[in-house]
Amino acid sequence: MLTPLQKTTIRATVPALQAHGDTITRTFYARLFAAHPELLNVFNPANQQTGQQARSLAASVLAYAEHIDRPGLLAPMVQRIAHKHVSLDVQPQQYRVVGQHLLDAIAEVLGEAATPDILSAWAAAYDELAALMIDTERDLYHTGTEQPGGWSGFTPLRVTRLTPESSVITSLTLERPGGEALPPYQAGQYVSVKVKVPGDDHWHIRQYSLSAAPNGQQYRIAVKREDGGVVSTHLHDRVREGDDLLVHVPAGDFTLRAGTRPLVLLSGGVGVTPLLAMLHAALTDTPQRPVTFIHAAHNRAAHAFGPEVRALAAQHPQLRTLVFYTDVQDTDQLGLPSHQAGFITAATLKPALPLDADYYFCGPTGFMATVEGILDELGVPVTRRFTETFGPSQQFILPAAALAAPI
Template sequence: MLQQHKEIVQATVPVLQQHGETITTEFYRTLFEENPSLFNIFNPANQQNGGQARSLAASILAYAAHIDKLDQLGGMVNRITHKHASLEVQPEHYPIVGDHLLRAIRTVLGEAATPAVIDAWGAAYGQLAEIMTGVEQKLYTEGREQPGGWAGYAPLRVERKVVESETITSFHLASPTGAPLPSFLPGQYLAVKAQVPDSAFTQTRQYSLSQAANGTTYRISVKRESAPPHIAAAENGLISNHLHRSVHEGDTILAHVPQGDFVLRDNSKPVVLLSGGVGITPAICMAEHLARNSNSRPVLFVHATTQRRHHAFRDEVRALAAAYPHTRALVYYEKVSPADVQGRDYDLEGRITIDSLRPHLFEQATDYYYCGPVGFMAAVENVLDELNVPLSDRYSEAFAPDPSFVTELANA
C-alpha cells in the first residue's frame, strides 16, 4: 500500500466519524439485495437493529485511524477473524464485500468521494483483506489438522439436555462415533449451524463453551432469547428457540471446531471473573479451568443476575468454591425473595457497585474478565475505571453489537 494511500485514508477519519454508520448501513442494504445468499452467514437480527452496521463502521474507523501502525489492531483483527472462521467466511467473499463497500462510500459521500479517495480505500481494503484471509486460512488449517479436528461443520450428538434456569438450557455434545473432540481454550465458543423449518436460510450462532475441555464432550449453554418489540420475532431468538424447543437428546447438530479470542492469559496474576446473566457461560468455563489447573492463582468469581429463577449453575459454582481454597464466589441478586438464603443462593442484594465489590478484590495487580448484557458491561467498565484498572488488565466479550456507536468504537 502506497504512502499516499495511507495519508488519504487517514485524512478521511473525520468523515468516517460523521458518516461511517450511514456508509455501512448503505453497504449492507445493497450487499443483501444483490447477494441474498449471504443471509446464510449474517445474523438478520443484527441487521434489523443496526448493530452490525455500527460495529462495522467502528472497525473501519479504527482501521483508518491506525493504517500506519497496524500492530495496534491485533485485538480487533483476532476477534473478527475468529468470528469469520466460525462462519466459514472464504477468500472469495472479500471481493464482493469490497465492491459494495466502495460503492457505499461513493453513494454517501457523493462528490467528496474523488477517484483518489476511492483508489486509496480500494488499496486499504485490499491490504486488510490480505491480512484477514491469511489469519483465517491459518485458523482453518489448525482446526482441520488438530487432533480430532474437522473442516467446516460436522455433526455432534446431543448426549444430554439439562435445564439450568428458567431461560438457560445446556446441551452436552459428543462425536456420533465416540471419537475424541478437539481441545479448546477457556472462554472460546462453538458455532452451531441450523435451518429452522419454514426459514429460507441456514443460520449460524456462536455459543460459549460452558465447561472446561475434557476431550470427549462439549457443553454449550443457550439462553432462550425473545424478540424486542422493534425486531421481528422470526429473526431474533430464531436459533435459540429452535434449540430449546426442537433439539432433543439423541439428535445431532452441526458445529464448527471451537473458535474465539476471549481466552485466559497465561500468567500468575489473580483473576476476577465478572458475569451478568448468560455471560456466566464463558466465566464458569474459565473458573473451572482455573480451579482445577492452578493451585496458587487466586480467583474471584462474581456473578450478577436478576433473581433465583434466572440463576444458572448455582450449585456448580458453589461446589467449585468449596473444593478449591483459592477460588471464591460472590453472587448478586437484583431481586431477593423470602425463599432465597444468603450465602447459599446469593451473597449481595442489588447490582454490582464499586463499594460492594471493592472489599472482595485482591490488593495486587489483577486480570479482569467480564461478559454480559450491554448495561452490565457498561457498569463494569465504570467500576474498573473508578478502580484505575489499566486497559491492559481488562478482557471482555460482547455477545451482540452494542447499540452505541461510541461503545463499538471503543471496543474496536
C-alpha cells in the same frame, strides 16, 4: 501496497467516517443482502435490526483508518474478527463481494465528496486489509482442520444431554456420533452451531461459548432462550437428546492467560458461560491462584450454574464467590453471605476484590459498560482487563502498551 499519498487520503477521511460511518455500514449491509440474500442469516438478524452489526463494522473500519501507519497495532482487532469469520466459515472469495459493496456504499453516502482519488485509496486499503484477514484466517482454518480430532467446515455432533440451568438457559452436551475424540479448546472459546429452522429457506449460524473444562469427548454449550430468537427458540423447543447439530471447531480469542496474579471473573446473565470454563481451568491448572467469581442475574430462577459454582467453592478454598440479584423475588432467600440484592457497584465490589488482579468480564452491553466504569473508578489498568461482549463489538480498544510504543 498503499502509497504515501493513499495513506494521507485515508487519514483525511477519518472525520467523514466518524460522521457517516454508521450510515455507510447500514447502506453497505442493505446493498450486500439485497444482492446476496443467502448471506442474510449468517448474521444475527437482531444485531442487524438494532444496528449493532453496522456499528461494529464502522468501529473496525474507523480503527483501521486511524492506524493506517501502524498496522501492527490492529493485531487484536484482526484476531478477534478472524476468529469470528472462521467460525462462520467465511471464504476468501467473499472478500471481493464485500469490498465492492462497501466501496459502493461509501460512494453513495458521501456523494460528490467521494472523489476518484478517495475511492481508489479505499479500494487499495481494503485489498490490503482483506489480504491480512485472509492470511490470518487461513492459519486458523489449517489449525482447526489439522489438529487431532479436527475438521473442516461444519460436522454433525450429537446432543447427548439437555440440562436446564435456569428458567431461560439450557445446556446442551455434544459428542461425536461415533464416539471419536473431539479437539481441545482454550477456556473462553466458543463453537458455531448451524441450523435450518422449519419454514425458513436459509441456514442460521450462532456462536455459543463452551462452558465446561475440555475432556476430549464432550462439548457443553448453554443456550439462552431469547425473545424472538429464531435459533434459540428452535434449540429450546425442537432439539431433543439424540438429535444431531452441525458444529464448527472451537474458535475465539477471549481466552484465559497463564499467570499467578489473583484472578477476578465477572459475568452478567448468560455471559457466565465462557467465565465458567475459565474458572474450571484456573482451579485445575493453577490451584495456587486466588480466584474471585462474581455473577449478576435477575434472580435465583434466572441464575444459571449456581449449584456448580457453589460445589467448586466447597472443594477449592482459593475460590471466593459473590452473586448479585437485581430483581429479587420472595423465594430468593438471600441469607447466604455471598448473595446480595441490587446492581453491581464500585462500593459493593471493592471489599471483595483482591489487589493487583487480572479482570475477565463478559455479558450484555449494559453490564459491560457498568463494569468498565467500575474498573475505571477503582483505577484498574486497561492492561489487566480482558473482555468480550455477547454481540458484535461496538469498539476496538488497542492495548495501552502498544499505543505507547514508538512508530
